[in-house]
Amino acid sequence: MASRVVTVAQDGSGDFTTVQEAVDAVPLCNTCRTVIRVPPGVYRQPVYVPKTKNLITLAGLRPEDTILTWNNTSANIDHHQASRVIGTGTFGCGTVIVEGEDFIAENVTFENSSPEGSGQAVAIRVTADRCAFYNCRFLGWQDTLYLHYGKQYLKDCYIEGSVDFIFGNSTALLEHCHIHCKSAGFITAQSRKSSQESTGYVFLRCVITGNGGTSYMYLGRPWGPFGRVVFAYTYMDHCIRHVGWNNWGKAENERSACFYEYRCFGPGSCPSKRVTWSRELIDEEADQFLMHCFIDPDPERPWLCQRMALSIPYSALEL
Template sequence: MRQFTLILLALYCMGRGNAQTANPEQYKYTFTVAQDGSGDYTRIQDAINAMRGYPLAPITLYIKNGIYKEKIELPANNTDVTFIGQDVDRTIITFDDYAGKGTIRTFTSYTAKISGNRFVAENITFENSAGPVGQALALYVDADKTLFRNCRFLGNQDTIFNGGETARQYFVNCYIEGTTDFIFGPATAVYNNCIIKAKANSYITAASTSRGKKYGLVFIKCRIITGPEVSRLFLGRPWRAYAKTVYLSCEMPAAIAPEGWNNWNNPENEKTACYGEYKSYGAGANPVNRASWAKKITVAEAGQYTPDVIFASCNPDLAGERTWYKNSPAVFKWPGGR
């Protein structure tokens, strides 16, 4: 009797497995969201909820222009998802939570939380509209191999949380603005050719890089800008002792504090944090007066701060492992040409 039961269980499991993986064409892989009712859904979260977890093929979500006031979350089981907005200035996801609003805390104040690996976003604005009220995330991303291209991130304190201690994240041709620690977290995150606007006398970054990691926050060929009210701005301060942040070939405004870096009122951080610059230029480039504990990056070391090197993996044979951040820009294609 026991043997018969085991046979039935095995057959059930085989059937269940086939049901999960067979006939991939039965699942939907393209979704559309439009507030005017011309898409599959009018809300982004409704489209996310309709997606198959661990899909059998990549999923694309096209988002028509509009201001989508909603708090969205892409869970970890929603992998291989791409969001494509129609126009970066007019496809806006916005919400107004902030730490201290009811039971909201820093890490639940996000407008968008992205946890599904291999996520891509293009032509979208992520905004936290709470104003200067404390911690208020526009983006919480703890997924691995995430790519944000031609996106805007609008907020004040804590605009982008680069979460995930082992996550790799790539921001290219993006615009980010904020006030205090507005790019922060433990991930390995590369910002390439981005515009970064500081709106207050404060700190751009607050890395919390894990001990032993080679790379933390890396800025390549970025342009740092400020509003007229900013006169003393720091490149970063260590949220955790082993914070790592470097700027390479970045334009520095006059408002950058001569010392560049802050130890967060703890001299012990100077022994463990790794902060540095290479070929900074502009009115705020001041290598002579930078903090004595900041790293002076050599030409040879600068060659190790490229996306190819930074994102190199111990699993080079995985599909797309060496190319995920090189994907060509997608084109907004609304079904039916609408």
């Protein structure tokens, strides 16, 4: 299928001057992928990709050079869309909000520039199925990356924050990603509501780093009673607390939350000291989480093959 390519340039030399203008120009209910090339620059404007605009790719050259940034918080939202469209509170405060399916971003930084202590301040909310992020950065403090709904794949990405900075109820595989813990808090707050839901977050061959301090970060806490998170083959530095996981002040969550680790390593990986209600998986249990089929389950209709010039899927077990 042919793609349409457009360029954003703030100096007026491209097809559009803002990312939002390029998104707005995508036809409603489009069936052809539109690649929006975003040259180096700092783009200070919230971006909204509505449900009616699918198959959009945002493509930068280097994530350090192409930065989409804004400073909304759950308590203070300044947006070009009405609250009835984007929502309110944490749900509506994302610098970028993606609701169109089959969205791809490559080599782009998504930032919420609100300072520490601002409360919930989302860099991106993804409420869309079959979305992929390659070599992207997600910068913020609390609630940086809102993987709210759908299936997402993140590869070679950098995600930083403090409190619940990867959260929501999507089905997400984060592969070869760098997770950086800026201050005390919780990496994940996955919100699976029942044992029947197939949602959850898998961190495969990732690296977790901290600010130089020791034992100040939990791997996660259950936002929903059945929150499900897996860390596999992941390096954990001294910032991770030995107990690993937190029950969010509700003892009953310990009976339903599914918090797993598999063959992790580093000074923050302490299986013998973890809370008793988390588990180290055995090989047979781990298999379902170590392959792309966790997020791409239908071999007849694979969706992880949309990236420009790269054919996916391939086995996530291959180095």
